[in-house]
Amino acid sequence: MVDMPLERTTGAENVIWDLSIFYNGVDDPAIETDMKSISDQIDNFAATYKGRVASLSVDELLTAVQSLEAIYDRVGRIGNFASLLYSTDAANPQYGALIQKVTEYDSAQEQKLVFFDLEWNNADDALAAKLVADPKLAAYSHMLSATRRYKPYQLSEIEEQLLVEKSVTGSSAWTRFFTQLIAAIRLDFDGQKLTMTQVLTKLHDADRETRRKAAESITAGLKDKAMELTYIFNVLAADKASDDKRRKYPTWVSSRNLANKAPDEVVESLIKAVTSNYDIVAQHYNLKRQLLGLDELTDYDRYAPIPVKESDAFYTWEEAKDIVLTAFSAFSPRIAEISRRFFDENWIHAPVLPNKRGGAFCAFTVPSAHPYVFVNFEGKARDVQTLAHELGHGVHAYLASEAHGLFGMHTPLTTAEMASTFGEMLVFTDLMNKETDPEVRLAMLAHKVEDTFATVFRQISMNRFEDGLHTARRTEGELNTDRINEIWMNSQKAMFGDSVNLSENYGRWWSYVPHFLHTPGYVYAYSFGELLVLALFNIYRERGAAFVPQFEDVLSAGNSDWPEKILAKVGVDLTDLNFWNEGLAAIQDLVNQELELAKQVYPDKVK
Template identity: 40%
Template sequence: MAVAAERDDDLSASLGHLPEWRLEDLYAGPDAPALKADMDKAEAAAAQFESAHAGKIATLDGAALGGAVAEYERIDEVLSRVASYAQLVHSGDMSDPEVGRFYQSVIERVTDISTRLLFFTLELNRIEEADLAEKLKAPELARYAAWLRDLRVFRDHQLSDELEKLLHEKEVAGRAAWNRLFDETLAGMRFPFKGKELTVTQILEKLTSRKTEERREAAKSLGATLRGQGRLFALVTNTLAKEKEIEDRWRRYPAPVSARNRANQIEDEVVAALTETVRAHYPLLSHRYYALKAKWFGVDKLDYWDRNAPLPNDADRLIPWTEARETVLTAYAGFDARMADIGRRFFDEGWIDAPARAGKASGAFAHPVVPSAHPYILLNYQGRARDVMTLAHELGHGVHQVLAGAQGHLQSGTPLTLAETASVFGEMLTFQAMLKGQTDPAKRKAMLASKVEDMLNTVVRQIAFHFFETRVHAARREGELTPEKISDIWMDIQRESLGPALRFDDDYRYYWAYIPHFIHSPFYVYAYAFGDCLVNSLYAVYREAETGFAERYLDMLKAGGTLRHKELLAPFGLNAADPDFWAKGLSMIAGMIDELEAME
């Protein structure tokens, strides 16, 4: 079989020039003297920091401790810049062994250097609350109050210094190594399709083809090829789940999801309210919509390869890059010119890598890098309407990261739940602007159906992923899981969440294997549903607000990690701790399905 070209010539001509990011803003190249110099300086500074402060943190007064935190922040920001550069280079081409070697070498050295700094956070967490409160009276330390608050969330789960150091140093040969194996395996896989061999990104794109036979061939090729690597993917899943179980047990976390909830600064009961409310709404949302879509396709049941298919009367034209850019920026400008101005920099200054290339990481992400630099966005743009929504989503992350950068390296990062709020809000702005400009009833119906499907993918599908992870991690505690057992759990969850209107076959059983979040960030996925439901409620406030909403929204983004969800949502009159809050968010999706049913 011939290997597919990196980009089909016809597709390339239709999409126009797709930008590639300019990583030279960070370093001139992997062999750049500045890269080595930064690591050398960070290593010397970390050694000096350890020599000056190890064992003495509790004795420092507030001003001196504030100075120590500032120095720690400076060193850590350099290390984060170096590690981010290596990650971005690797994401651009995971198939090149030399790139893989560079990435691993950098991460190993960064880990070695950061080990010298580990004592600092451990000693900070051993300071008694009353003593810390006294030290926080000094303005030099008070500016880092939010970082200290979030650091101390993990205080009760902290191990001895020696164990923490061991776990930190083993990361590069443990979880990080398994992550890399997963990434490089998936990036190197090729999926047979019409006499060619496609990347995972390319084969997934075929699932939205207008042609039923193409969707079917792509779906079965994806499943069969994943099954061929099933033992490897099951080994990665088993190993990482067992590693997590061991560490969770030592740290005394009550449930596999608890560590993620602590990192997200969100209570276990709030996450439980979200996930159970979504599950209770499966019949009203996904079950009802897919039954409606089956009716549109003239069948009793939809084959799974038709789940995201364009509607029969949807032209589903390819959207050139320049049009995608203007669509998103115009929508952002319609909300607030400042958002569009920040977003425009990503396009004009080389912060986006858009083409789908062989070896490139699949999917999309926005990487914040560090506040002293700027974020980067990775896409695999192929001209579909969903790709435009992905651009709007990742640009929302990027704008958020730029605005939060003023909080500094240690306090600019936000919990995943709130980070997804900014991205999903960007999607909603773009969709609503596009819908408002569409007067053709058939095209409006297609747009509305596409948005419902995106929201179901963001809410129902991601919560189903959450329950899949929950069951896999629980079952792993009883012993290693075979590929077939993992697939059984996957199928049970999919049937429950997607409903009786979907028909599956054995080739669908291994679709769990390509989902990177299960590997990279266990229990990340509920953050998408959190963000979507929150944005639905937030957008309802926006539509009813007369003035001042945009200012409050931008203030929320600028806060970065300094405020928690209760404080951030209070200005909008929203409370995520209220179970009814989630039902209200889901009602927007139900309302869109109502509108589609009324069109019949």
């Protein structure tokens, strides 16, 4: 095999975001000045309202909430600046110091504001109901009502303050340590020292030996840090257990469901629907095994490209931008116009850099600024999809922020993936419609199937891992690496059945996934969101252009109402349990199409 250069030029090398809307740099003296002035503003706020929140008039409450909104915007500007800088270079000590300083600062400020929600929740039920129904408070009524759902789980002010204060050296510290540990790992690969992100990418390589070596190298790296990683997972699971116990949440996932505005029964039915359709996963991987001409698929073959001509497709940054904007523009000129601003006004950070965080995200930031998109662009087809995904988030943030400001812009996680996944779907459909070669179409369909699996099935299998982890930590005490490996393997074997042979080494692969630590319970929301989008996409196909303004309205609505009410605007009924099965039927349909196309293109290989 000819050695390829490590990284080809994509044109994304110089696509660096401009953070000057916040500050001019890590040592901008305005950061310090703002910290002081915001702290004073918060002291004044507390002096004005503390002890009075439960008895404010409508006008007073409106003024208070507006002041709070202004405070959070200012605080958010500093926090976002620090975390965006840090995400581009976790090894920069100045960035590390700033983020630590900001974390401590935020915690101190948050403690001073804890009283507001507590006192509001202590307001008499009848009085609170009257206030939130007042037209003057219309813009904040959903936020105020949603806050009161926490009433049964809230603690005394001093306890709440202590939890916030101690999280700086508790959960936040451990999570940050995990981020630094993973970012600093250098894996041996063919005599080179590579980052986790660089080696993970090699699992998508067409050459099986490359994939095998990549998997071996990742396993070795995780094994080397097993003591630290196992300890971090244990500490954070125990930390969550003690918080949940103190607040009297019935299960490990209850607080997440509450934050998601998703009733427990809805989440349970989602999990049940997905886990009882795991055979769709096996159908696809059995086909993949035949196409690859292998007797057996192993864990390092999961992401192997199907060996057709498309598999080495390479996209420059300009091509990726063009593909995404063209697809968005055919759907909605408004959405395309907003997306274009991300490119034109440097709201994107795109290159792969040595100490840059892996993966991709969109930072919503605050209404006085604008959202930012973070990717690690390497020119792969899936990087183009990722770009569409994060820009979808960006558009969602932009629209919701514009319509409802700070308190209405952050949707719950379950609907947070709505625009992003829809954006990916638009790009996929556009590319698929233009492609006439059945072989290339097959490869594209296979990619789509695997992306959908990653979102729907993999996330639910990871939710089953989290369920096992938290339950075991609560009933068995501290867990050793082998025990966590076992929980992971059980959750993964259930999904793959006998279609993929998972080696013992794969048992360690829970230990680099940041979501489990950053936001426990997060992962099922991806599945929720994807199945929701499959349903929305069917509605779009049926209604055509009439759907577009309705969808824009749904995005603009952000977090200004209950998800089921917002989605009722486009005719989706989240409380209907059959809804999940419709989304799963759409996935089965994709796999059926894939199978038919494969039989047509490779009649000799596919039985």
